[in-house]
Amino acid sequence: MAKARKVPAIIDNPMSFCPGCGHGIVVRLIAECLEELGQDQNIIFALGVGCSSLLGGGLVIDRLHCPHGRASAVATGMKRVQPENTIVAYQGDGDAYSIGIAETINAAYRNENFTMISINNTNYGMTGGQMSWTTMPGQVTTTSPLGRDCEVTGNPLKFPELAASQFDVAFAARGAVTSPKNINKLKKYIKNGLEAQINGEGYSVIEVLSPCPTNWKMTPLNAMKRIDEELIPYYPLGVFKERKEN
Amino acid sequence: MADMIKGNNAIAEAAVRAGVKLYAGYPITPSTEIMEYLSKRLPEVGGSFVQAESELAGINMVMGAAACGVRALTASSGPGISLKQEGISCISDEELACVVINVVRYGNGLGTLYSAQCDYHRETRGGGNGDYRCIVLCPESIQEAVDLMAPAYDLAEKYRIVTVMMTEGALGQMMEPCEMPDFIEPKKHPWGFDGKYSYKKIGIFDRNSMTEAVALNKKHETIKAEEQRWEEDGLEDAEYVFVAFGLPGRSVKGAVKQLRAEGHKVGFIRPITTWPFPEKAFENINKDVKGIISVEANATGQLIDDVALTIKKTIKDRNVPSYCLPCVYGIPTIKFTKEGLHKIISGEIKEAY
Ligand SMILES: Cc1ncc(C[n+]2csc(CCOP(=O)(O)OP(=O)(O)O)c2C)c(N)n1
Ligand code: SF4
Numbered sequence: 001m002a003k004a005r006k007v008p009a010i011i012d013n014p015m016s017f018c019p020g021c022g023h024g025i026v027v028r029l030i031a032e033c034l035e036e037l038g039q040d041q042n043i044i045f046a047l048g049v050g051c052s053s054l055l056g057g058g059l060v061i062d063r064l065h066c067p068h069g070r071a072s073a074v075a076t077g078m079k080r081v082q083p084e085n086t087i088v089a090y091q092g093d094g095d096a097y098s099i100g101i102a103e104t105i106n107a108a109y110r111n112e113n114f115t116m117i118s119i120n121n122t123n124y125g126m127t128g129g130q131m132s133w134t135t136m137p138g139q140v141t142t143t144s145p146l147g148r149d150c151e152v153t154g155n156p157l158k159f160p161e162l163a164a165s166q167f168d169v170a171f172a173a174r175g176a177v178t179s180p181k182n183i184n185k186l187k188k189y190i191k192n193g194l195e196a197q198i199n200g201e202g203y204s205v206i207e208v209l210s211p212c213p214t215n216w217k218m219t220p221l222n223a224m225k226r227i228d229e230e231l232i233p234y235y236p237l238g239v240f241k242e243r244k245e246n
Numbered sequence: 247m248a249d250m251i252k253g254n255n256a257i258a259e260a261a262v263r264a265g266v267k268l269y270a271g272y273p274i275t276p277s278t279e280i281m282e283y284l285s286k287r288l289p290e291v292g293g294s295f296v297q298a299e300s301e302l303a304g305i306n307m308v309m310g311a312a313a314c315g316v317r318a319l320t321a322s323s324g325p326g327i328s329l330k331q332e333g334i335s336c337i338s339d340e341e342l343a344c345v346v347i348n349v350v351r352y353g354n355g356l357g358t359l360y361s362a363q364c365d366y367h368r369e370t371r372g373g374g375n376g377d378y379r380c381i382v383l384c385p386e387s388i389q390e391a392v393d394l395m396a397p398a399y400d401l402a403e404k405y406r407i408v409t410v411m412m413t414e415g416a417l418g419q420m421m422e423p424c425e426m427p428d429f430i431e432p433k434k435h436p437w438g439f440d441g442k443y444s445y446k447k448i449g450i451f452d453r454n455s456m457t458e459a460v461a462l463n464k465k466h467e468t469i470k471a472e473e474q475r476w477e478e479d480g481l482e483d484a485e486y487v488f489v490a491f492g493l494p495g496r497s498v499k500g501a502v503k504q505l506r507a508e509g510h511k512v513g514f515i516r517p518i519t520t521w522p523f524p525e526k527a528f529e530n531i532n533k534d535v536k537g538i539i540s541v542e543a544n545a546t547g548q549l550i551d552d553v554a555l556t557i558k559k560t561i562k563d564r565n566v567p568s569y570c571l572p573c574v575y576g577i578p579t580i581k582f583t584k585e586g587l588h589k590i591i592s593g594e595i596k597e598a599y
Pocket of ligand 2: 016017018020021022023051121125126211212213214215
């Protein structure tokens, strides 16, 4: 009989994400990486507001639910006083790039030695799908009912590219959860980010293109298709800042 | 003889000696010397100093450190403390412990650089969203501020609450002789994160606010019963009792001394904690007191509300009039307080309540 894959020990209770949501896949990948790196008993999460906060009930780890947008500041405080712990700021795109863009940029700017993982689902998921700074041009949301008009709202933000090109960060990458191949690549990025932190190389950011079938009003399959066809051409996958070690 | 030292520098050194391991903040007059001092001093003792991009970020860094059970500090003034309210509310909600110093300056919005006490309502009522209070300590001198630093953390950690050290612009900027306390090596708290999930915390959606409310009220009641601090004099036979805290409190003590020498039966209460408000002191007031007078450095009178409520609670059989002498900003002079009393006696100043 085939052996079932082992669920990482720190994943305890079921988390209440919508069917087809990408958050769950990312959480699983992070948990696997932490276990493989021997960090699952040495980990503190700074959790963002939004669907990220649903992790709170499902992970048996130290975690603090941070005010909306501030997780990177909270993670900074944690890492400064507890440098031996692995610290992850886990945030949505609205959290990290809209309300929290100052905290996010400044953590990268200072090259704080923690790992930020942002779930880019191109909207504010938990509050019902409003426009965020990563909403695509023309995308209909509850606050861009006629489709996002970049003439008046600005253009979707590409944070990993910004961090990689403007700041002296250790590692910056973007992955997606649309296929086993992409998921395996994403896992490598997450592992790289965590290793950068463990080795004291500095700030790492991994953005994940992730479906929000509920607010995109799509089936889970179509939501995955949308990422492949519409998002990836705008938000390229890959590593924008290689670690010096590699 | 103790050394002369500037208020903000003395407070910063006292924080180091109380075992503070992280400071995160943003410059604003008249509090800035606290962060300037710590930018040099904290690394010397193995601590961490972060010049945050904003007050908002600063208090959230403090929250991160506090979540790890480490002594963390931030300081600011009027507009900066406004920005910190989000974090203070969250730290209170998470029942973490930290100290926030407000070197109060006068004014709404951007405010001014004048020394004042206009943040009384905000500091004593909680300030941010939700149901919470902070313990508020109000020193009258640099020495008292320094001596209250370690107790500020002890209180914060005992009750897992935010302690606000509310000083004034003038206290931060002036120099006085001051003896420094000894160094403390605080112990790490069992509820501090260590990465091992040794302190089991539930998720936000698993909380029961009804049960938490009962526990919160119980905690507040205990603090009110156990932690009131004040200085008083002349209450037994006083016809008029002044209430003032901080630098105005110190000045009022001088006024009371002179008024007593001139034959006026006056006394004073100087709250050292403004939350919990020192209600117990009011029980020592002569029951035939004619009036109670708050002296404060703001425009509208804020302390007066607590003064009036408390006298109502302690002398129940009649309506003791309460008067307010707000000097707007600065420190009320002895002359100001003495003239205020004469105007009250002559009926020129009417009661506030
Ligand atoms: C200061 C503040 N403003 C607004 C909110 C309301 N709010 C809760 S979740 C959320 C959106 C989160 O979106 P995102 O960060 O993209 O995460 P997602 O839910 O999509 O994973 C908002 C606006 C809040 N909790 N706090
Ligand atoms: S709202 Fe969107 S992001 Fe949130 S759980 Fe549902 S699918 Fe996932």
